[in-house]
Amino acid sequence: MNTITLYNASNEERLSWRAWSVMFRELAESRELINRLVMRDMASQVRQSFLGYLWILLPPVATTVVFSLLRQANIINVPMADDALPYALFVLVGTTIWGLFTQTTIMATSSIAISGDLVSKVYFPREILIFSATIRSVINTAIRIGAVIAGFIIFVYPVTWQVLFIPVLLVPIVFFAVGLGLFLAPINTMMHDISRMLELFFQFGMFLAPTVYPTPVLAAVDSSWKMLLYLVHNLNPVSHVIHAIQHILEHGTIYLDSGFWVATGISFLVFFMGWRFFHACEPLLAERL
Secondary structure (H helix, E strand, O other), X not given: OOOOOOOOOOOOHHHOOOHHHHXXXXXXXXXXXXXXXXXXXXXXXXXXXXXXXXXXXXXXXXXXXXXXXXXXXXXXXXXXXXXXXXXXXHHHHHHHHHHHHHHHHHHHHXXXXXXXXXXXXXXXXXXXXXXXXXXXXXXXXXXXXXXXXXXXXXXXXXOOHHHHHHHHHOHHHHHHHHHHHHHHHHHHHHOOHXXXXXXXHHHHHHHHOOOOOOOOOHHHOOOHXXXXXXXXXXXXXXXXXXXXXXXXXXXXXXXXXXXXXXXXXXXXXXXXXXXXXXXXXXXXXXXXX
16 A cells, blocks of 8 residues: 655644654655765866866965965054964964855855755755755865865974864854854745845955954953954854864864853754744745745
8 A cells, every 4th residue: 555645835833843853854864865965066066167176275275375465565464462373374264164154154045046946846855955055065164174284284383182173163153054044045035135145245244253363352452443343253153163263273272161152052043943944934935936
């Protein structure tokens, strides 16, 4: 006897507490589909491309070179502490982490809209597209970390074994970015400007985190602009993760302040709220595309 699976478009069950078990079950059952989507997207990313995977490495490396030259030529003045990373490594690490956050958010937000034909013709849990885009972004970051390692070798900068914890410290950033993507992806199916707005915002948002210049030390703040910069950096959850990773690289020890734990809590809260919001909106996505 054949088993018939009935999909109900009603939102009643999607808004109940039972929705959580459905969400996790569908995610577990879709592991193979996620794997195939990741492999397809990674292959298409470099297909018919002369530089191939070098395009993944270029953004943080190019930013590092530009800002290092500007500082060396005294066009910009970025004071660094005596025990801080060399400026080039500081920028390379910061922009790589910021790139993980921005690329994951943008790819997650646009994943549904760019797969409109697939979404409108075949039923599957739509968040699978967001999670597969997230995995692809994480793989891209892993490739960029190769450039970071090369930078530390070139500068002969010693590190301790505590750097092995850095991937764990990046987890809150990934969850925060995916959560934002889960919130914004349904809206982006109606207004494609959302993904473009994110790209524009993140270009300037890089300066709202310690990527190309460090967060001012509160005790040394001597102007309202520095105080504003200090506050903006500390309100940005990504900044606290960057601070923790910079501390490991500079001092060889793990130091997680209260800001890091608050940022982690916010990241997981945004993720689960975003996932629940996306699950409730899922029946409407196909007709919006």
